[in-house]
Amino acid sequence: MKKKWLSRATATVLVSIMTAGMLVGCGDENVVSSETETQATSETQVASETPVADEGWSYPVDTDEKLSFYIVGNLSKSAKYADRKDVPFYQGLIERTGIPIEWRTAVEGADANAAYNLLLQEEVLPSIMFNAYTISTVNTLYEDGLIYDLTPYLEEYAPDFWAYMNDPANIADKNAITNEEGKFLMFPLIRENDTLITYIGPVIRQDWLDECGLKAPVTLEDWETVLTAFKEKYNATFSFRVRRYNYGGFASGVDAFADLDMQLYVDNGEVKLANAQPEWKEYLTVLNRWYDAGLIDPDFATNDDAAVRTKALNNQTGAIVTAMSQLTNYIADAEAENTGAVWVGCSYPRTAAGAPTKRIQTESTLVKATNGAVVTTSCTEEELIAAIQFLNYGYSEEGMMYWNFGEEGKTYEVAADGSIQFTDVITADEKGISEALKDYTGMYSVGIGIQMEAFQKAKNAQSSVEALAAWTDNTVARDYMTPPYSRTEEEQTKYTDIKAVLSTYVSEMALKFVTGEESLDNFDKFVEQLNAYKLPELLEIEQAAYDRYVNR
Amino acid sequence: MKKSFAARVKRDFQRHKFKYLIFIPVLVYLILFCYKPMYGVIIAFQKFRPSLGIDGSPWVGLEQFARAFDDPYFWRALRNTFTISLLSLVFSFPVPVLLALLLNEVKVSWFKRTIQTLTYMPHFIATVVVCGMITVYCQTNGLFSQILVFFGGEPTNLLTHSKYFYPIYILSTIWQNVGWDSIIFLAALAGIDQEQYEAARIDGASRMQQMRYITFPGLVPTISMLLVLKLGKVLNVGYEKILLLYQPLTYDVADVISTYVYRKGLIDADYSFSTAVNLFNSAVNIVFLLVSNRISKKLGQSGLF
Numbered sequence: 001m002k003k004k005w006l007s008r009a010t011a012t013v014l015v016s017i018m019t020a021g022m023l024v025g026c027g028d029e030n031v032v033s034s035e036t037e038t039q040a041t042s043e044t045q046v047a048s049e050t051p052v053a054d055e056g057w058s059y060p061v062d063t064d065e066k067l068s069f070y071i072v073g074n075l076s077k078s079a080k081y082a083d084r085k086d087v088p089f090y091q092g093l094i095e096r097t098g099i100p101i102e103w104r105t106a107v108e109g110a111d112a113n114a115a116y117n118l119l120l121q122e123e124v125l126p127s128i129m130f131n132a133y134t135i136s137t138v139n140t141l142y143e144d145g146l147i148y149d150l151t152p153y154l155e156e157y158a159p160d161f162w163a164y165m166n167d168p169a170n171i172a173d174k175n176a177i178t179n180e181e182g183k184f185l186m187f188p189l190i191r192e193n194d195t196l197i198t199y200i201g202p203v204i205r206q207d208w209l210d211e212c213g214l215k216a217p218v219t220l221e222d223w224e225t226v227l228t229a230f231k232e233k234y235n236a237t238f239s240f241r242v243r244r245y246n247y248g249g250f251a252s253g254v255d256a257f258a259d260l261d262m263q264l265y266v267d268n269g270e271v272k273l274a275n276a277q278p279e280w281k282e283y284l285t286v287l288n289r290w291y292d293a294g295l296i297d298p299d300f301a302t303n304d305d306a307a308v309r310t311k312a313l314n315n316q317t318g319a320i321v322t323a324m325s326q327l328t329n330y331i332a333d334a335e336a337e338n339t340g341a342v343w344v345g346c347s348y349p350r351t352a353a354g355a356p357t358k359r360i361q362t363e364s365t366l367v368k369a370t371n372g373a374v375v376t377t378s379c380t381e382e383e384l385i386a387a388i389q390f391l392n393y394g395y396s397e398e399g400m401m402y403w404n405f406g407e408e409g410k411t412y413e414v415a416a417d418g419s420i421q422f423t424d425v426i427t428a429d430e431k432g433i434s435e436a437l438k439d440y441t442g443m444y445s446v447g448i449g450i451q452m453e454a455f456q457k458a459k460n461a462q463s464s465v466e467a468l469a470a471w472t473d474n475t476v477a478r479d480y481m482t483p484p485y486s487r488t489e490e491e492q493t494k495y496t497d498i499k500a501v502l503s504t505y506v507s508e509m510a511l512k513f514v515t516g517e518e519s520l521d522n523f524d525k526f527v528e529q530l531n532a533y534k535l536p537e538l539l540e541i542e543q544a545a546y547d548r549y550v551n552r
Numbered sequence: 553m554k555k556s557f558a559a560r561v562k563r564d565f566q567r568h569k570f571k572y573l574i575f576i577p578v579l580v581y582l583i584l585f586c587y588k589p590m591y592g593v594i595i596a597f598q599k600f601r602p603s604l605g606i607d608g609s610p611w612v613g614l615e616q617f618a619r620a621f622d623d624p625y626f627w628r629a630l631r632n633t634f635t636i637s638l639l640s641l642v643f644s645f646p647v648p649v650l651l652a653l654l655l656n657e658v659k660v661s662w663f664k665r666t667i668q669t670l671t672y673m674p675h676f677i678a679t680v681v682v683c684g685m686i687t688v689y690c691q692t693n694g695l696f697s698q699i700l701v702f703f704g705g706e707p708t709n710l711l712t713h714s715k716y717f718y719p720i721y722i723l724s725t726i727w728q729n730v731g732w733d734s735i736i737f738l739a740a741l742a743g744i745d746q747e748q749y750e751a752a753r754i755d756g757a758s759r760m761q762q763m764r765y766i767t768f769p770g771l772v773p774t775i776s777m778l779l780v781l782k783l784g785k786v787l788n789v790g791y792e793k794i795l796l797l798y799q800p801l802t803y804d805v806a807d808v809i810s811t812y813v814y815r816k817g818l819i820d821a822d823y824s825f826s827t828a829v830n831l832f833n834s835a836v837n838i839v840f841l842l843v844s845n846r847i848s849k850k851l852g853q854s855g856l857f
Contacts, residue, residue, distance in 0.1 A: 113818075120602045120603045121602065140601070140603065141603055144601065144604055242799075242800075260800075298692045298708065298712075299692055299709045301712045301799050301800070301801050302711050496820055497619055497623065500623070500815070500816060501624060501625060504625055504807075508801070508804070511712075511801045512801065515712065515801070
């Protein structure tokens with residue numbers, strides 16, 4: 001009798017456990033929450049001294065329009081505030097532009113892209129949307145009638161943005177963010193300088209180099225000497241993790257253009273697949289030799305940043321290709337554990353001393369336009385104008401300073417020599433400098449406007465500034481990167497299908513070539529197989545898109 | 553005299569009020585999360601664009617399916633999915649049954665409870681943590697690799713070799729789920745009439761004989777039902793774990809339909825395509841479900857329907 005009861009009880013428990021599991025699932029449905037409205041703090045419009053007839057308007061703008069601003073992605077916000085309306089930077093932004101904004105975003109924990117795609121199907125869209133847009137995605141939105149063509153309004157209502165884009169020096173940026181008809185559809189993030197788009201490179205144990213009596217390596221032969229010395233003396237390897245964005249590894253040492261994944265590049269106006277070139281075979285031959293000699297971390301294929309960091313701390317590696325943020329971690333770890341390790345950045349390998357590097361990790365001009373804000377057709381014309389005025393702010397002289405450094409006197413000071421320094425409000429914040437930057441400035445990762453070189457100088461530790469200088473020294477990598485050309489819809493489908501197969505095949509084979517599971521004698525067969533997987537068709541699509549871009 | 557349908561329903565409802573009450577949340581769940589989303593399946597026959605929505609996107613017929621069947625990696629993913637599924641059935645499915653049988657024989661209650669708790673526990677560790685542990689243990693100087701070295705192997709990273717992938721995957725799955733999956737069998741065991749054992753003991757049956765002739769047959773209906781259910785999900789190999797454990801060197805054995813769909817659908821944002829593949833997936837699953845249900849009935853076991 002008792003047993004019978006027990007089985008029923010068990011069944012009931014099971015049912016309730018299952019039901020509970022199901023109910024938990026419901027939470028995901030309501031992905032879009034609107035953050036509560038933010039009023040522009042009242043301020044009296046400062047009487048403008050310039051004649052009204054000439055300019056027409058100035059910041060702060062006198063407007064009654066209230067805009068909603070939807071954010072997908074990295075527009076910075078520290079963990080300290082739940083809502084952008086409470087963040088001092090965004091409060092200041094509203095105050096300075098005079099335009100009231102209601103900030104909206106996907107609820108915490110929801111998949112941001114899924115939420116965004118659901119949002120697009122809503123009847124009324126937010127006034128402004130910020131995302132990791134490229135000109136292709138933005139152009140699709142425009143063709144579907146969801147966003148405004150901004151071009152006719154820019155000269156009057158976004159004079160700073162207009163001036164920047166029409167400066168002949170910035171023609172590459174203009175090409176990157178306008179569509180094929182030359183229409184402006186978004187306000188992008190613009191990085192002022194090349195050093196702002198590189199954040200990965202080789203780092204090395206300077207103290208070991210000194211102990212071995214070796215100089216910082218330049219060519220791959222130098223590297224081999226150094227790595228062999230590290231192996232013999234410290235039993236340490238060369239470590240890295242694969243699959244990084246636009247990552248070239250040590251390929252620059254033989255003028256190859258790809259690490260262990262698929263990369264396209266442009267050589268004298270011709271789009272090529274880096275992995276089908278003899279230089280890449282040469283690169284793999286070197287890596288394979290190193291792997292066999294035990295110079296390369298045998299776990300490289302499964303490494304993540306944390307695994308590499310542990311190896312760095314435990315003296316298992318003396319040279320790494322890694323990101324700036326990781327270099328900072330290694331230095332901090334070495335200090336905390338008092339290991340005496342001295343990590344410094346050093347140059348990407350070169351074919352010879354003094355030769356420029358042709359491939360380093362860099363985001364190309366492309367990324368200047370992979371984040372941006374668009375204005376949706378849910379706006380009235382008055383709202384559209386207010387939105388444009390709001391978005392222009394980050395390109396104006398005053399606004400640029402605010403987006404990059406915050407408030408003069410409070411968060412930054414300009415020294416007599418013109419250099420800019422953050423104050424204690426930023427540097428001595430108990431949560432750390434990066435959190436403080438997110439509270440008081442807007443360009444920590446991406447923003448709307450121009451990210452200044454001076455911002456990075458002021459933000460980074462000396463070691464990072466030096467590493468960056470070493471990584472970007474004497475490079476022509478930009479000349480070989482594919483520009484942000486757009487494909488037609490038909491091209492895009494074909495491209496996606498072919499690319500998916502090719503990239504899977506390339507990354508599989510690359511690792512097999514390195515570990516020796518597949519002999520490099522079969523490289524020609526590998527290239528044949530690439531062709532069988534429709535490589536020529538892919539290159540044709542890319543070439544056509546590239547030519548259209550160049551001939552615009 | 554046969555009563556009208558409405559009258560029968562009413563009577564049934566009055567009799568089983570609370571069962572209906574318990575069923576309500578399930579019903580709501582099924583409607584909201586299983587039936588309503590089915591509408592979205594039509595994007596498998598469209599070229600879906602989020603900005604145009606389901607109503608506005610252009611129709612393309614079977615183009616998305618053709619794309620999948622043209623892709624060489626689709627077939628590989630299909631083959632791997634079947635392999636992993638079958639290996640799981642053969643190796644992971646019997647273990648919880650065995651555990652339940654063994655636990656049933658344990659008469660010392662503190663020992664039984666301790667074992668149960670210990671075997672449940674891995675179920676509550678998040679997959680991502682489990683995979684993190686596996687990755688670390690499988691590194692060249694990790695625990696598992698070193699054990700292999702002890703038995704004369706070469707030091708190597710186990711996760712970079714295709715031949716180790718299935719053992720790692722299956723064994724860790726057993727470890728994760730054995731306790732949890734045995735609950736349902738223990739519940740079934742609790743339902744076996746104690747008088748049968750008593751009678752068997754009087755007839756002089758040993759414990760092994762009791763287990764063989766009473767306990768095991770008592771479990772068979774549950775086993776066959778779960779087996780049918782399992783076969784109905786033969787193509788649904790959980791993607792989380794594979795995604796966290798595979799990398800290009802093991803793609804040839806580890807890339808399954810769900811990871812393939814993940815790469816295509818989420819990374820390349822090709823929604824129509826991945827929906828088409830999933831639809832194909834479901835179709836295969838249904839075939840398996842129907843066939844295995846039929847076989848189960850033919851063999852004299854209870855089917856699902």
